[in-house]
Amino acid sequence: MLPSGRFQVRYPTPDGRVIPAPNTFRTKTDAARFLTNVEADQQRGRWVDHTLGRGTLAEWAGRYLATTTHLKPKTRQGYDSLTRTLILPALGQMPVGSVRPIHVREWVSSMTARGLSSSRVRQAYLLLSQMMAAAEESGMVGVNPCRGIPLPRLPEPEPHIVTPAQVAAIAAEIRPPYDLFVNLLAYGGLRIGEAFALRRTSVDELGRRLIVRESVADVNGRRIVGTTKSHQQRTLTLPATVFAALTEHLYETVPAAEAAFIFPNTVGGPLDYTNFMRTVWRPAVKAAGLMVVTPHDLRASCASWVVDAGGSVMDAGARLGHAKGTVTTRHYARAIQGRDVEVAERLDAHLQAPETALINPVRARSGHGDDAGDLRVAP
Numbered sequence: 577m578l579p580s581g582r583f584q585v586r587y588p589t590p591d592g593r594v595i596p597a598p599n600t601f602r603t604k605t606d607a608a609r610f611l612t613n614v615e616a617d618q619q620r621g622r623w624v625d626h627t628l629g630r631g632t633l634a635e636w637a638g639r640y641l642a643t644t645t646h647l648k649p650k651t652r653q654g655y656d657s658l659t660r661t662l663i664l665p666a667l668g669q670m671p672v673g674s675v676r677p678i679h680v681r682e683w684v685s686s687m688t689a690r691g692l693s694s695s696r697v698r699q700a701y702l703l704l705s706q707m708m709a710a711a712e713e714s715g716m717v718g719v720n721p722c723r724g725i726p727l728p729r730l731p732e733p734e735p736h737i738v739t740p741a742q743v744a745a746i747a748a749e750i751r752p753p754y755d756l757f758v759n760l761l762a763y764g765g766l767r768i769g770e771a772f773a774l775r776r777t778s779v780d781e782l783g784r785r786l787i788v789r790e791s792v793a794d795v796n797g798r799r800i801v802g803t804t805k806s807h808q809q810r811t812l813t814l815p816a817t818v819f820a821a822l823t824e825h826l827y828e829t830v831p832a833a834e835a836a837f838i839f840p841n842t843v844g845g846p847l848d849y850t851n852f853m854r855t856v857w858r859p860a861v862k863a864a865g866l867m868v869v870t871p872h873d874l875r876a877s878c879a880s881w882v883v884d885a886g887g888s889v890m891d892a893g894a895r896l897g898h899a900k901g902t903v904t905t906r907h908y909a910r911a912i913q914g915r916d917v918e919v920a921e922r923l924d925a926h927l928q929a930p931e932t933a934l935i936n937p938v939r940a941r942s943g944h945g946d947d948a949g950d951l952r953v954a955p
Contacts, residue, residue: 583607587614633675633707634668636716640707649800650793655703662687662700663707672711677721680704684725694728701727735876738762738869743877745864753825754856757839759818760786761871765878765896768871769793772846773801774838776830784819786812792846799846812895 578584582600585607589595597614601607637659644652666683667675680701687697705722712720743762747755760771764786773790780787789809793800804810814822822838830836831844841847861869875896882892 577604585611587611630671630673632668633670633672634664636672636711637663637668637707640710643710648793648802649795653795654699658700658703662692662696663704667704672708672716675708675717675721677723677725680721680725684727688728694730698727698730701725736869736873737880738866738873738877740881742864742866742869743874746860746866746869749860749863750856753829753839754860756818756821756825758860758874759821760814761874762878763815763818764788764812765875765882765892767791767805767875768849770804771871772837772839772849772852775834776826776832776836776838777834778838779822779826780811781823783811784813784816786814786822788812792849794849799848801846810894 578600580600582602583604583606584600585597586594587597597607597610601610641652641655641659644655647655666686667679670679683704684697684701687700688694701722705720708717708720708722711717740762743758747758750758757771760766760774761768764771766788769791770788772792774786774788775790778787778789779785787809788804788811790801791804793802826838830838837844837846839847857871879892879896882895
């Protein structure tokens with residue numbers, strides 16, 4: 577018993593230390609009940625060392641981010657930005673073990689009230705959730721407080737599906753070799769960073785294929801060449817016309833070095849996205865008489881074209897480098913405008929076929945034979 581008349585409990589930890597309870601108790605019974613619960617939690621493997629959670633979230637965030645060296649540089653840059661601008665100002669000085677779901681709810685609501693986009697709010701929340709999940713795994717908190725938190729809904733913008741004729745119109749307004757670049761985006765389904773990263777070694781001339789293994793990302797104003805978004809290499813068979821233009825460009829323009837970029841900047845390095853969009857892409861789209869069309873729209877259009885040509889969603893996903901077909905259908909492939917009329921005409925053709933036309937349409941509607949009238953209920 578303490579001089580104040582309250583009771584203090586000290587107990588052994590699984591690693592042999594002896595630590596005090598996080599608080600004192602009014603009665604001896606309360607202290608004994610706490611000790612019993614601690615012993616039960618240790619036996620079930622659910623015990624949490626409250627002394628580990630005394631460090632601030634800012635300190636833990638630093639430790640956690642130091643373990644993310646496996647991430648792409650652009651992703652790590654995004655994590656650093658979210659931590660610095662959104663997580664630490666609101667929660668950084670709180671002890672890790674003191675963060676509760678209500679604190680997370682209030683934080684999410686405050687970001688939404690400030691007008692941050694749903695995407696930004698969700699990104700910050702998911703990063704905090706990863707940090708707290710790591711804290712739970714390390715025994716610093718009993719349960720991740722980032723569970724069941726209502727998040728703002730993400731808008732679901734429909735991709736702008738363009739036609740081959742519209743792609744041709746854009747390419748016609750772009751000086752070579754960027755007209756070829758446009759066709760690679762549209763008919764190869766490439767991400768623009770993947771197209772920027774194409775090298776001479778990316779072309780398999782015998783197989784008429786394109787090997788996509790790298791991507792260019794802008795990180796703090798520097799262009800970084802790394803693996804693709806999925807970290808996976810994929811191989812694409814290009815339409816013969818596009819591949820012929822690619823090989824012609826390779827022999828006539830691209831340096832002989834195997835690592836040479838197919839679409840280099842003035843000093844032989846990868847193109848800069850901002851400069852490309854400003855000087856090449858947007859002027860061409862405007863000159864083609866189109867509204868806002870992005871390079872990513874060409875990628876989405878490619879997925880729709882593949883399915884429209886008779887391929888499956890998985891075929892389209894494989895071309896775009898998706899691990900799951902659900903990603904392709906959710907964000908990319910869409911029905912081609914006007915195809916519904918063609919579908920109706922094909923269905924009508926089935927109805928007009930000889931074996932189908934034998935069915936009497938009146939009988940088909942009623943669902944009865946010639947004597948159906950005998951089955952009607954008398955007035």
